[in-house]
Amino acid sequence: xxxxxxxxxxxxxxxxxxxxxxxxxxxxxxxxxxxxxxxxxxxxxxxxxxxxxxxxxxxxxxxxxxxxxxxxxxxxxxxxxxxxxxxxxxxxxxxxxxxxxxxxxxxxxxxxxxxxxxxxxxxxxxxxxx
Amino acid sequence: xxxxxxxxxxxxxxxxxxxxxxxxxxxxxxxxxxxxxxxxxxxxxxxxxxxxxxxxxxxxxxxxxxxxxxxxxxxxxxxxxxxxxxxxxxxxxxxxxxxxxxxxxxxxxxxxxxxxxxxxxxxxxxxxxxxxxxxxxxxxxxxxxxxxxxxxxxxxxxxxxxxxxxxxxxxxxxxxxxxxxxxxxxxxxxxxxxxxxxxxxxxxxxxxxxxxxxxxxxxxxxxxxxxxxxxxxxxxxxxxxxxxxxxxxxxxxxxxxxxxxxxxxxxxxxxxxxxxxxxxxxxxxxxxxxxxxxxxxxxxxxxxxxxx
Numbered sequence: 468x469x470x471x472x473x474x475x476x477x478x479x480x481x482x483x484x485x486x487x488x489x490x491x492x493x494x495x496x497x498x499x500x501x502x503x504x505x506x507x508x509x510x511x512x513x514x515x516x517x518x519x520x521x522x523x524x525x526x527x528x529x530x531x532x533x534x535x536x537x538x539x540x541x542x543x544x545x546x547x548x549x550x551x552x553x554x555x556x557x558x559x560x561x562x563x564x565x566x567x568x569x570x571x572x573x574x575x576x577x578x579x580x581x582x583x584x585x586x587x588x589x590x591x592x593x594x595x596x597x
Numbered sequence: 598x599x600x601x602x603x604x605x606x607x608x609x610x611x612x613x614x615x616x617x618x619x620x621x622x623x624x625x626x627x628x629x630x631x632x633x634x635x636x637x638x639x640x641x642x643x644x645x646x647x648x649x650x651x652x653x654x655x656x657x658x659x660x661x662x663x664x665x666x667x668x669x670x671x672x673x674x675x676x677x678x679x680x681x682x683x684x685x686x687x688x689x690x691x692x693x694x695x696x697x698x699x700x701x702x703x704x705x706x707x708x709x710x711x712x713x714x715x716x717x718x719x720x721x722x723x724x725x726x727x728x729x730x731x732x733x734x735x736x737x738x739x740x741x742x743x744x745x746x747x748x749x750x751x752x753x754x755x756x757x758x759x760x761x762x763x764x765x766x767x768x769x770x771x772x773x774x775x776x777x778x779x780x781x782x783x784x785x786x787x788x789x790x791x792x793x794x795x796x797x798x799x800x801x802x803x804x805x806x807x808x809x810x811x812x813x814x815x816x817x818x819x820x821x822x823x824x825x826x827x828x829x830x831x832x833x834x835x836x837x838x839x840x841x842x843x844x845x846x847x848x849x850x851x852x853x854x855x856x857x858x859x860x861x862x863x864x865x866x867x868x869x870x871x872x873x874x875x876x877x878x879x880x881x882x883x884x885x886x887x888x889x890x891x892x893x894x895x896x897x898x899x900x901x902x903x904x905x
Binding site: 516 | 655657658659684722723724728729730731734755756771879880881882883884885888889891892895896899900901902
């Protein structure tokens with residue numbers, strides 16, 4: 468995050484994605500639409516199911532403690548439409564996740580974008596916030 | 598996980614926001630082209646071969662660019678058969694039906710009666726301008742109660758398939774795994790039906806390319822749309838399905854509920870659906886109570902909860 472153009476375009480994309488509609492399953496009110504938090508970690512599980520797929524991964528915080536994160540995407544057909552699949556992640560993968568955080572600061576959020584261990588970038592390609 | 602660099606980034610972001618002056622996304626920005634292409638999109642039509650090389654199982658709906666260069670062909674008469682893509686031209690309708698969204702554009706509300714307005718306020722949605730905190734949402738689909746009709750037209754209209762039999766037309770809806778039977782055997786609509794979630798439907802051909810469906814008797818426990826517009830069991834819905842060419846279907850939905858609204862209103866006006874390949878396999882979008890419960894425990898409740 469040292470390149471200003473990259474930061475602006477990333478945040479502009481993040482803001483555009485944040486403005487996209489979500490389904491009614493749980494509502495938007497708990498999320499901080501304007502923020503992005505980037506977290507690096509190791510995948511522990513990738514749940515490919517309704518109503519929303521979600522990724523579990525462990526990250527080390529500044530103190531060196533392990534934080535267990537859960538970040539959500541959309542439902543499987545939407546994710547297929549955006550180029551993801553049930554086999555996009557496996558336990559042990561190193562990932563970098565741009566997260567839309569919650570207002571309460573817990574280790575949950577929405578995936579805005581993810582960089583896989585091979586460098587491939589997956590982001591929003593459909594209607595839903597990722 | 599927010600550190601000092603994030604604060605300065607967020608500060609920079611605030612500048613960017615004020616420059617961009619972005620309201621919540623208007624419908625035109627929901628198209629694929631507004632979002633930067635990522636490498637994961639390659640299977641969805643960017644190379645022009647999608648019509649030949651798409652997956653045959655759980656076929657993803659394509660990027661709408663695949664429809665751009667399709668050569669028009671005449672529609673077959675009195676035939677809606679096929680699998681259709683509602684997603685490409687805005688079938689998601691997360692903030693309400695296309696003609697009456699509940700978003701920052703602040704378009705007029707549907708013509709509520711006093712009863713209708715009160716019923717609207719009792720429906721607490723997690724989406725739209727009146728959205729409430731997660732814990733207060735009372736949307737029936739959040740507990741996998743039936744989606745109902747016409748919400749299956751006015752929300753999350755993604756892939757759907759139409760099968761025509763001699764006496765009825767079947768509408769198979771990807772979202773929520775819904776089927777609707779539209780009787781074409783000439784029967785009359787029932788006079789005082791016991792309400793049911795998807796109502797009672799009859800259909801007829803107005804001309805060789807326009808199929809008109811009338812539906813009555815819908816259970817009032819369902820929402821009309823995703824932002825909590827209400828309906829009573831007096832609701833009558835008219836759908837017009839017009840096929841101007843082989844690959845295009847236009848859906849118009851008129852809401853007529855004298856209890857909840859002072860006059861009929863058009864919720865969907867020629868929403869365009871594109872014909873999909875004959876081997877397109879609609880992936881499941883089933884509301885499973887156990888999956889929903891797990892999701893709420895792991896994701897939705899932590900997102901919501903802090904003042905417990």
